[in-house]
Amino acid sequence: SQQGEEDPQALSIQEGENATMNCSYKTSINNLQWYRQNSGRGLVHLILIRSNEREKHSGRLRVTLDTSKKSSSLLITASRAADTASYFCATEGGAQKLVFGQGTRLTINP
């Protein structure tokens, strides 16, 4: 069953603004991962944060993890039109099986 819930389901912002997406989950995890999916395409791995980490950066991406609240956030700074995509969080509780959230559809308006 899907345990990840993401909000917002859809987000539309102007180019240059920051985009924040949130993810909540229900059970204990080994790590949490964020993926990007362009329409009709496969998934691209963005960042992995382990359960003992609280924050991680990669380029314009910043991910936080709060295991006490069972939540994570993905921040994309200085957004670009090319960032338009769906973003999914996925939790891994063991054996590399990922449980995906419902996703956030991000639209960056030029």
Added chain:
Amino acid sequence: GAVVSQHPSWVICKSGTSVKIECRSLDFQATTMFWYRQFPKQSLMLMATSNEGSKATYEQGVEKDKFLINHASLTLSTLTVTSAHPEDSSFYICSASGTRNTGELFFGEGSRLTVL
């Protein structure tokens, strides 16, 4: 990064026929491969986990006789949708885990199946 290739990227078939989708790891040995299904504008649902040389483990609610998974080598897993019906129309995505066990999975580009 590692590359996972899926083929075909899209397929249209008549109801009642069987369709095979291949998932290949091109530059690493994939000890485990995962098959997901995604309906339009929805999330990915894990269907099954396949380990090289052993039977696949199916998630609850997934018909193993309907979705045959074979993982005969360390670089190839196949998903066969048997006796396909329109409700099987979906986007099928595979992912592969290598021996480095970094936690990262590598995803194929997906295969869109349309059953008429």
